Amino acid sequence: MPWLQQWNQVRAVTGRIDLAFLFLRVFSLFGGVAWLLLMELPPREESLLIKALLAFFLYSLLCYLVIFFRPLLLKKVYLTSLFLDLTFLSLLVHADPSLSSSFFLGYYLLICLHTIYFGLRFGLVVATLSALLYLLSIWSVLPEIDWTDLVMRLGFLFFLAIPVGLLSEKLKEEKEQVEHLNQTLENRVAQRTAEIAALLEQERYLRQILDTVAHINKLLITAPALPSLLASACARFTQHGDYRFCWIGLLENGAISEVYSAEPGLDALPEPPYRVDAGNGPLAEVAAAACLRENRTIIRMNDGELLDETLWRDPEPVRGARGVISLPLRARQGDAPLGCLVIYTWRADGFEAEEREMLDELAGDIGFAVDSFRQRELTAQLTAERAANYEETIFSFVDLIEQRDTYTAGHTERVAHYSSLLARELNLSQAEKKRLYTAAMLHDIGKIATPDSVLLKPGKLTELDYELIKLHPRAGYEMLSNIEMYKDLAKIILHHHERPDGNGYPNGLAGEEIPLLSRIMAVADAFDAMTTNRIYKGRKQLSQALAELQELAGSQFDAKVVAAATRVLAEVDLPSRVSQLPFTELEKKRFSYFFNDRLTGLYNEDYLKIVLNNLSSNHFSCLYLLHLRNLPEYNKRVGWEKGNQLFTRFAAELQAAFPACLVFRAYGNDFAVISREHLPLNSNLLKAFAGISSTEIEIDVRHVDLAAEQLYTIEKLEKLEVTPADEL
Template identity: 35%
Template sequence: MIESQLQAALRVSESRYRRLFETAQDGILLLNAETAQIEDVNPFLIELLGYSHAEFLGKKVWEIGAFKDTALNIDAFVELRSKRYIRYDDLPLETRNGRRISVEFVSNLYDCAGVNVIQCNIRDNTKRHLAEIALRATARALQMLSESNVALLRATSEPTLFAEYCRIAVETGFYRMAWIGFAEEGGQKLVRPVAYFGEEDGYLTLAGITWDDSASGSGPVGTALRTGLVQLVEDIAVAAGMAPWRSAALAHGYHSMIALPFRFADGTMACLSLYGATRDVWSAPEKKLLQEISADLAFGINALRTAIAKTHYQEGLRVSLEQTIQVIADTVEERDAYTAGHQRRVAQLSSRIAGELGLSTERIRGLHLAATIHDLGKIGIPAEILTKPRRLSAMEFGLMKEHPQIGYEILKNVDFPWPIARIIQQHHERIDGSGYPDGLAGDALLLESQILAVADVVEAMASHRPYRAALGLDAALKEVSVHRGITFDSAVVDACLRIFREQGFTIDA
């Protein structure tokens, strides 16, 4: 009787495991711990990678096409058998149909009824990975835009401006090569290089690029000039339009490119072309910023040619920087769903407090922009810490405390008309010196940073966080009241309390 019950319980347990195995929304591989051969694979992984169940069975992981040329080789298997655990946070794979994805790969070796078994859990984190790549690329593009704008304001001639744009693209944007070409009229419709920087080594001389309908005009540059549309090449090795130049491009270390056409006031066309050292996925924010750079170049050349007053152009640059800041903010929030909208709400509250304190419109404008990207430095914090569903350990919190300094380092060389980098750097400082990263106190703190500090705390406490539910507005206002004049500036706290309690201000959802 007891044996019969045990067998029934065992069958129920096996049935539950099989149901979990087959319905899991993560990929699962079961391996023989002695031979490394795959003994089972769940439906999710079959669907994700595009290989059949039969194609997995009996093979070693590194023999499956999707895992070839990755860290998962025989050395990793030996390490797993020794340590009984390996983990890769961003393992690049390629599905059967050629789609590139990024996965979190965790493998454990454990004993199951006296037999060693290896279980590999594979989670598709492609969306998060691409968001992180997009954020880094967007941050680089922001720096490029800032430096390019400075170059425009200092420019005295077209050749030096073209050369400076190409230099900035390579040295700040980390492209392998950049060049600018003019679309010449006439029978051959040649694209004449006027400037380049980086690893060119004769490539442009050999390329013979045109913008007509011939084979030499069918590439990204020629197409961009004919259509006026940006052309993207994510992988030069396979792009059909790069066939005439593929061998030379790959030999020069070019693996991706973007062609950005722009038009001068007289109707003539030119193209800024950037070549990447790796295969690339061009995000919408990065593409938008690069288009702004090429558009600014065209505007700058037209300004040089027509002697438009630089003061008018400076206002245009300011608007461009403000738009860029919003793109950065949107990209940051794509990476961390738990704080989606946090920066926007903090910016609204900061601006309202600043207005209550009587700050000028110009200072409020700068504070609003700084608050909109005050958590930019979280790009340097592992996503697992940002989204951890419980309180951080001391070590994890130590890493989190680095984000104001990281944000400052990203923005410190961007030429804003407001001290945005310093405001961001100081938003976790406190007037008694108990804050971070530098323990600044009193008059060493910008007023804008002190306003941002109060707004950040109020919004964070009133909203949901990964490790707790929202504490509510009353608790948030009580917190800043208790610390009024101790860690938070008294006037700032008083202004914050007035706008909520007397003026009916609410934090948007």
């Protein structure tokens, strides 16, 4: 409604003082009326008061109507009303100039009102005008008035203006301080809000990247062919808000021989091949060529020029891009690149550190998929040539698993063996036994699509890790169901983690809905896991494993299969030296990723605990504990940075001096060396190290004779202490 809108405009420009101004005018009007009604006034004075009140009411009403319709004229209206108030008041005083007249009090009211509203200076101006107008109004009777009364009356005008003005100024200052404080708080809140918004935006952005990565990881599992996989991956990248162009190139004989993008018909890129060796044509200087040449991730940000300007047949699709990242596609970390993934971003801040890590891991997965597809193509060729050689095909798939994790490969062989024993005990047909054995050999094939950071993680899995692991039955099914000779095995593999109570995965089947061969494989799989050493969990004894199977019969495992297991598996010989500890150099490198000390690159105390509690599988016999004394004083004297440099040099010299040993940094200034034979390791030898010899650092050396099958505990008191558990 227009009236309501107009009222809101008035409220926006008026404050408490304006309301007080209005209230005092109304109060003055009603006070005058009350005075008129209650006081005995002379007829002449009463007549003047009535006329004055009527005039006061009319022009006050006029003033507030102007304020209502033109609220921006507020102060001008107040000044106009002041002029009118002084005029009418002076006329009233002139009409009754005697000192006994009450009209003079109106000057006090006007001075108070305008001093409060406009401040001390204006209040003094009003007091001065009031004094002058009062003198003019009583000029005719001035000789009759005692000068002391007149001075007192006029002086009180200024006496009233000054304290009221000072009080008003103080209130204004306090108001300004409060407003300044409020503004400061608002600015801080706004700043903090902006920071939180930026963090939320970053989280949203990274979640978007994570969704993209998850979708492409699914493509890696489900895509039927390499060209469709790479084209679909590029298309999914460009669906990301800031990635508007992407291409994947495959390397062959020193040149990019195949190129895939979101739009196969796009004319932006010239036809391959592109040479990538340095100095061989202008295309050798683009980010993708440098990435493949140096076998590392290359990031370039836009400095105002076209990114990789020599590459484009039509540069329009990448015009305005703020940055480009080119990542090598490798089957395994450290291998030669198979190709490159190139992504252009229009995001002003370029690529976040977490984003780069996710893209790097995804590039590794795509590289592994490229290698897997090529291996699959090779396997298909071999299958076509040797269609009758069933066993060779089976073990080529097992080899794919073993390339990533030899522990998993040993696990599949044992599960296949236990499954065969159960199948024989359950009187399955020869054909069913063979199907079960083959499915058991392949039951973890889906873990090919599981990232190394999860599959090879030596510790306990997080909830997210477990969710990724749970994808492997479906992944294995989707991989094998596309191969004619394995279609009947794919369903067995798909359901080998289902449970009779319906709480399994991936489909939550229950009871007889689960294929019998899947139920047999589930028992064999769990039995091997129970009887195998893990990093943070020792294996169960045979009797304990069988007891646990019986306890879970009917809920997690099929009761009929468990009954057969208690009979047939009670006689098996368990492998004595199976564990998750690394054996090959590749496994050791992967394993050390989880247990490296960031400062020195040595193993940390967590890995020391693992080694000490797995002595039966690594044949270590001697432990040397090294404690660096006087280090706090050294740090105080030269600074923490110098102390860190001393640690780094000492660690390098320690590794160089004992290359065949495991070297650890544990708990700050404690180090440990584990060897298979006794070493001539003493304080004098270590003190001669170049990084230590010129310092006041002293080194305590303690030797511990390790006994196989003995458990050890680690404590940090004044220095590192390693004690056999049975001595506690």
